[in-house]
Amino acid sequence: MLCLGLETSCDDTGVALVRGGALVDSLLSSQADAHAIFGGVVPELASREHGRRLGPMLDALLERNNLLLRDLDLIAVTRGPGLLGSLLAGAAFAKGLALALEKPLIGVNHLHAHLLAAGLEQELVFPALGLVISGGHTEIYLLESPERFIRLGRALDDAVGEAFDKAGKAIGLPYPAGRQIDELATRGNPKTFAFPLAYVHNENLDFSFSGLKTAAVNCGVNLKPEQYPDFCASLNRAVAATLCRKAQRAFAAHPYARALYAAGGVAANSLVRARLQKLMDKSKKRLIMPSIPLCMDNAAMIAYAGSLLYDAGYEHGLELEAIPRGRKIPDDMRKRR
Numbered sequence: 525m526l527c528l529g530l531e532t533s534c535d536d537t538g539v540a541l542v543r544g545g546a547l548v549d550s551l552l553s554s555q556a557d558a559h560a561i562f563g564g565v566v567p568e569l570a571s572r573e574h575g576r577r578l579g580p581m582l583d584a585l586l587e588r589n590n591l592l593l594r595d596l597d598l599i600a601v602t603r604g605p606g607l608l609g610s611l612l613a614g615a616a617f618a619k620g621l622a623l624a625l626e627k628p629l630i631g632v633n634h635l636h637a638h639l640l641a642a643g644l645e646q647e648l649v650f651p652a653l654g655l656v657i658s659g660g661h662t663e664i665y666l667l668e669s670p671e672r673f674i675r676l677g678r679a680l681d682d683a684v685g686e687a688f689d690k691a692g693k694a695i696g697l698p699y700p701a702g703r704q705i706d707e708l709a710t711r712g713n714p715k716t717f718a719f720p721l722a723y724v725h726n727e728n729l730d731f732s733f734s735g736l737k738t739a740a741v742n743c744g745v746n747l748k749p750e751q752y753p754d755f756c757a758s759l760n761r762a763v764a765a766t767l768c769r770k771a772q773r774a775f776a777a778h779p780y781a782r783a784l785y786a787a788g789g790v791a792a793n794s795l796v797r798a799r800l801q802k803l804m805d806k807s808k809k810r811l812i813m814p815s816i817p818l819c820m821d822n823a824a825m826i827a828y829a830g831s832l833l834y835d836a837g838y839e840h841g842l843e844l845e846a847i848p849r850g851r852k853i854p855d856d857m858r859k860r861r
């Protein structure tokens with residue numbers, strides 16, 4: 525079973541092939557350059573770029589693997605959450621292929637796919653807890669199986685990556701700033717600036733990073749370049765500590781969970797990775813994280829999650845709807861006949 529995955533939820537265009545649970549090949553085209561001059565993603569520009577890039581990328585991917593369109597057995601596409609125009613560009617392309625090739629179509633939840641991505645590299649275990657930490661989302665899930673996710677908490681305002689990106693902007697770093705903050709932090713003292721641990725003094729599993737974002741921006745704009753490493757290290761520390769507190773609380777509520785999955789761009793952060801690992805070692809649970817390229821937005825995770833859903837007996841029809849950020853993704857997969 526050869527599954528094509530398409531990812532167009534935000535500003536990266538991705539196409540990938542997965543066969544029998546293993547990655548065959550993938551291509552990713554970042555639009556970061558096109559958006560950098562605006563300091564963030566411009567939705568209109570993103571949809572147009574997806575439309576322009578998808579066809580040539582699919583051609584290139586098939587050609588370099590000596591495959592033809594008719595070799596595809598399944599089309600998997602990100603159906604949300606994301607920017608509506610970007611999602612529609614991917615969904616329309618996927619439907620066109622499914623219709624023309626008379627092959628099944630499956631719509632994939634981008635956040636679930638982030639968590640499942642590690643399955644391309646290691647064995648997945650269930651039940652588990654899952655932390656999605658990206659530029660647009662901060663969510664915590666109970667994972668009962670590859671097709672059954674229960675959301676336990678979410679960002680009430682800004683996502684964790686947004687705090688990194690705006691803090692970076694305040695000290696003149698280009699968008700997206702997370703990776704550069706992480707690098708600068710290696711040379712800094714994390715105890716220099718006492719940033720607030722965001723929204724931990726409560727009983728719930730929701731997140732709020734707008735307070736940390738504001739504190740970091742207000743601090744950052746007044747600093748001299750020699751203070752940037754300390755600033756970045758302090759920010760890393762506040763984020764990692766907050767995520768660990770919430771993860772710990774989730775395990776207290778669901779002690780039977782066997783592992784913690786962490787994924788999304790911010791899971792590439794070295795301190796976040798180290799702190800979560802320490803926490804899991806202490807509680808004798810597994811930490812399941814994709815390698816860094818699979819943490820970021822990519823189509824391999826969409827192809828993989830799509831194949832898991834199809835193998836579990838599900839598919840979508842051509843009525844598949846793209847669901848933008850902020851709207852609940854319906855549980856509308858249909859059982860295959």
Ligand code: KG4
Binds near residue numbers: 661
């Ligand atoms: O998952 P992703 O590629 O895209 C979505 O938002 O869906 O995540 C991008 C986010 C950006 O906010 C970026 O600054 C952040 O991940 N990021 C990092 C690191 N690498 C990327 N944040 C902290 N440390 C990193 N090493």
Ligand code: ZN
Binds near residue numbers: 634638658788
């Ligand atoms: Zn993502």
